[in-house]
Amino acid sequence: MAEVTQRRRTAEGCAYGRPAQHPDEELTRVGPNTPCGELMRRYWQPVAVSEKVTNRPRYVRILGEDLIIFRDKKGRPGLLYPRCMHRGTTLFYGKVSEEGIACCYHGWLFDVEGRCLLQPCEPDGGRNRDAARQPWYPVEDRYGLVFAYMGPPEKKPVLPRYDILEELGPEEEVRAYVGAFGATGDTSLAVAPYSWLHMNDNVMDPFHVQVLHSTFSTVQFVPQFALMPKVEFFATENGVCYSAKRRLDDGREYDRISSFLMPNIMSVPNPIQIDQERANMISWALPVDDSHFTMATAARVPRSAPDLFGGIRLNGKLWGEMTEQEHQDTPGDYEAQAGQGPISLHSEEHLASSDRGIILQRRMLKAQIKAVAEGGDPIGVTFDPTGGMVKIRSGNYYHASQHA
Ligand code: FES
Ligand SMILES: [Fe+2]
Structure with missing residues (x-):
């Protein structure tokens, strides 16, 4: 029977009898004791905006764990397992x-x-009482975010610094955001109802910038992105980068370099002010659980900037203000990624030459999952307290025409 079904499908492509499909479990399960969950727990993850961590305890869900975050009256942030070790009521009411x-x-x-x-x-x-200990995780404030380390204590790395967020000028500051739309100025969705991997895949996908963001829907960023780029992907010491080159009308070559850093970090160059050379932000596609994620971003901005992108609007509306038909007429990242389902069915994907960056990323993730499972340390972590400065290549770069 199976053979008949298979023959029919191969010959006609008919939907009837198609095989059952499944997600890539290795990359999409992020809870405790899962291979990718263990990888994620070997890096510091930003779990909240620092100024929202106050004397009022609140729940955060991260990597499939429900936790309580608060700041004591000496100003120290804390991240605890919520069920009190005495008889189990929640510290939410603490x-x-x-x-x-x-x-x-x-x-x-x-x-x-x-x-x-x-x-x-x-x-x-x-x-x-000295023998009692409520389960806790180490946390640190940096760049306006509270970072948590949820892995084995003896493997705790140095909390990294990023060169593009350091050495601020007197008129600059770093601003932090946590929400499904990152720093786009739209706060209508705290958590996106799909896997972190959809967003992670999106980062090393420069071709969707030409289609989804520039020609299919409308110009969502800048008209220059409507030019089909010539793209190179390359592995780096801690992730994957792409260089997307476009020949502009004025003869200059525009090279947009974007970065993915292990395991869920991205640095995307400014997509609105493309005259801004170096990238000014770092974002994390933060798994809430297997089928939800949010974005945490730290961005270097002039103190006078009203918002990072001033709130991206299509037809004068923020995403959260659009009707369903407007979402259909002008889909963006949310629609494309939510459209892949809560967790994508990777077994039915047809990866093509434009997906080379995604293939590199996933391969790197799998290699590091294996390294951690075998007792090693993943790339991109350092234990040297004098180290931990990460160099970011991302930016909008311009070269004079070589054919002039
Ligand atoms: S349940 Fe008794 S002190 Fe928390
Ligand atoms: Fe996008």
Whole structure:
């Protein structure tokens, strides 16, 4: 029977009898004890905007784990497992003080590293309280984001710095954003209902810039992107880059260099002000769980900038203000990626020559998943406290015509 079905499908391409399809489990499962989840946990991940981490505890879901984030009254951020180790109520209702967070039920007090400082219902405030520890993860503020390290403690790398976000001028600052549309100025969606890998694939896909963003829908960024680029992909020491070259009307060659850094980081050059040479932002496609993600971005901007891109509008509307028909008429990244489903069915993909960057990225991810599974350290992490400065190549570069 299977043979008949297969013959019929091969001959006619008819939908009837097509084989069942499935996602690439290795790259899309990000929870604890999954191969990609373990890889992700070997890098610092930005989990919140620093200024939104306050004395008011709130939930964050990250890599399939529900956690509580807060800032104690000394200003230290904390990321704890939410179920109180005493009898399991949530620390969401806890009270934050100088020392940490006290559970609402019986007052056990935990500091930002989960140490139990007080058990008020026990003799002497808990004679064995030093033995108690609420599960916690290390966190650090940088670039306006709170970064968490959720991997094995003995493998904790240095929290990286990025050269394009360092050595700010007096009129510059770094701004941070967390939300499904990253830094586009549209805050209508906190979390996107699909896999982080859809977004990650999108980064090393310069051809969709010509189609989806520039000719199919309308000009979503700049008219120059409507020129079909000549693209080269190349592996780097910590990821993949592409160079997309376009010959402009004035004879100059425009070279747009974009970067993917292991395992879920991107640096995309400014797509609106393409006269801005070096890229000014780093973003993370942050897995919330297997079928949800959000974007965290840190961007270097002039202090006077109203917003990073001023809010990208099509026909005068932000994404969240558009009707379904308008989404259909002018689809963008969200529509194309959400359209791949909550988790794509990779077994039915037909990767072509334009997908070389995606193939390189996925290969690199799989090689590093294997390296971690075999006890090694993945590329792009450093344990040297004097190291950790990451050089970013991304930018909009121009060359005089060689044929003049
Ligand atoms: S459940 Fe938290 S102190 Fe008892
Ligand atoms: Fe895009």
